[in-house]
Amino acid sequence: MKINQHLAQLLIAVCVALLSGCQTLQNIDKGLYDVAESITETDRVTGQRTLSTADRSAQIRQGNAAVEQLLADEKKAGRRINAALDSRQYQRLVRIFDRIHQVSHLSQERWQPILIDRDSFNAFTTGGTYIVVHRGLMQQLNDDEVAAVVGHEIAHTVANHAGERQTTQQISTLASSAARKQGYQAAYTHELEREADRIGVLYAALAGFDPYAATGIWQRQYQQQGNARSLFAHDHPVNAERAAETRALADRVKQYYQPGRINPNAAQLRDNNSLWQKHQNRDQELAGEGGGVTAILSTALGAYVDHQQAKREAVRQSQYAQFVKAVESYMKLEQQRRATDKSWTTRWRYSGNLPLKGVIMGFLAQDSTGKIHRYVAHQPGIVRPGQRFTLTFKTNDGLTLKQIEAMKARYYVDDAMPAR
Ligand SMILES: [Zn+2]
Structure with missing residues (x-):
């Protein structure tokens, strides 16, 4: 940001110096304007x-x-x-x-x-x-x-x-x-x-x-x-x-x-x-x-x-x-069991040393046609170092656990932010 502003100021300063008090440059300037008009259009919303x-x-x-x-x-x-x-x-x-x-x-x-x-x-x-x-x-x-x-x-x-x-x-x-x-x-x-x-x-x-x-x-x-x-x-x-x-x-x-x-x-x-x-x-x-x-x-x-x-x-x-990938290496699945035909619960332990917020765990499963099914579960509040938490995953696309169990699947960390 800083560097951009400096560069912009520098460019503008150079051009003003070139233009100052020079009669013939006015004509060149008019020509430049026509060129600018022909290669650009004024943004219809922002004026940029x-x-x-x-x-x-x-x-x-x-x-x-x-x-x-x-x-x-x-x-x-x-x-x-x-x-x-x-x-x-x-x-x-x-x-x-x-x-x-x-x-x-x-x-x-x-x-x-x-x-x-x-x-x-x-x-x-x-x-x-x-x-x-x-x-x-x-x-x-x-x-x-x-x-x-x-x-x-x-x-x-x-x-x-x-x-x-x-x-x-x-x-x-x-x-x-x-x-x-x-x-x-x-x-x-x-x-x-x-x-x-x-x-x-x-x-x-x-x-x-x-x-x-x-x-x-x-x-x-x-x-x-x-x-x-x-x-x-x-x-x-x-x-x-x-x-x-x-x-x-x-x-x-x-x-x-x-x-x-x-x-x-x-x-x-x-x-x-x-x-x-x-x-x-x-x-x-x-x-x-x-x-x-x-x-x-x-x-x-x-x-x-x-x-x-x-x-x-x-x-x-x-x-x-990269941050979310790193968090993934600190998330350990300790338990997983069926809840209903279309949902299951999981227990996790987080061993990282930075408190997290906005944690979403995801589950990817690939069916025999190659289609990927993605399910997520949100953990509310803050997850502290060493904390255990329980999440329930639900299939929202009509698939049953039986169908999903037959697929190639893995968990991943969908999102996480450092909690201040
Ligand atoms: Zn769009």
């Missing part, structure tokens, strides 16, 4: 310039082609979509979608939600004008929660994440070997997810949906799945963090929330919302008066700052994963 090599119409073409290919494949496989699949759920999706889309930064574009025949809990966008929602998600969520998901997905496109990702991938293939490490891309995506959450919660509140609904989703995911901190490089923020962060966001936008209706000042509240600006908007600066150099600089620095954030996030994730 972000690098992008694709313009919006090319992005729509590319994004929509991917969804249309998917729809063609669905048809070929004999699967229905939209109202033909489930007219009640599709109408519900359209109704929620329309309200969120109306308050979004892309309300002038014609968008369409698509409902596809999948049981899973999923929705996605590809940077075009479709949002694809799985039937399973509609069945599991109430209206406010669906609105939270729709807001998040539209936000990815509003914040130009499809374009940024492409450019970042191009940059990271050219960049240092550190940047090419697997964790970097996950960490970068992680930062984009947080940005989409910020914008999505704002949209939900402006459209008259409960801004705390997103928090409800992540809390439930945390209870059911834990955080899996030791297992993956996280391209999405872990569930507990996402619950806490979306709650803090909802606290900030709840004043805009008028239950069941679009806030009459939605457009102004959206466009003049300083809460959503990553950096000060530099557009007021005039071309020919240093604005050109600033435009180039803010592009370079914007990408540089994003890169630093992603790098920090990658380091943070790998440190946590």
Whole structure:
């Protein structure tokens, strides 16, 4: 952080020195501004310039082609979509979608939600004008929660994440070997997810949906799945963090929330919302008066700052994963017995010398088709050195203990934090 600021100050100082009192440089500066305009676009939400090599119409073409290919494949496989699949759920999706889309930064574009025949809990966008929602998600969520998901997905496109990702991938293939490490891309995506959450919660509140609904989703995911901190490089923020962060966001936008209706000042509240600006908007600066150099600089620095954030996030994730792995070596299973057909109890002893909080023990089992089943159990409060504790695991996917006992399985530490 310190080093970045110094570098930024140094770069700005050098450029100001070059520009001062020089007539011909004014023309060069004007030229620089035009170059900056042609290779960047002003971020539609934050006023920050972000690098992008694709313009919006090319992005729509590319994004929509991917969804249309998917729809063609669905048809070929004999699967229905939209109202033909489930007219009640599709109408519900359209109704929620329309309200969120109306308050979004892309309300002038014609968008369409698509409902596809999948049981899973999923929705996605590809940077075009479709949002694809799985039937399973509609069945599991109430209206406010669906609105939270729709807001998040539209936000990815509003914040130009499809374009940024492409450019970042191009940059990271050219960049240092550190940047090419697997964790970097996950960490970068992680930062984009947080940005989409910020914008999505704002949209939900402006459209008259409960801004705390997103928090409800992540809390439930945390209870059911834990955080899996030791297992993956996280391209999405872990569930507990996402619950806490979306709650803090909802606290900030709840004043805009008028239950069941679009806030009459939605457009102004959206466009003049300083809460959503990553950096000060530099557009007021005039071309020919240093604005050109600033435009180039803010592009370079914007990408540089994003890169630093992603790098920090990658380091943070790998440190946590190592910590949780170390905790694992201090957890000893002392006892395990059947409780019901679908649950079992375990007794553990922790022999580390650092008190822990937020301990979640996990259990992984692989069935004969190769599918992994993951179950977690939360230990409330603090676990002290030498402490024994008892946890009950429940299967939440309908499997019985008998089925699970026939599988290859192991315990792992899903999450733990040092308790102060
Ligand atoms: Zn996302």
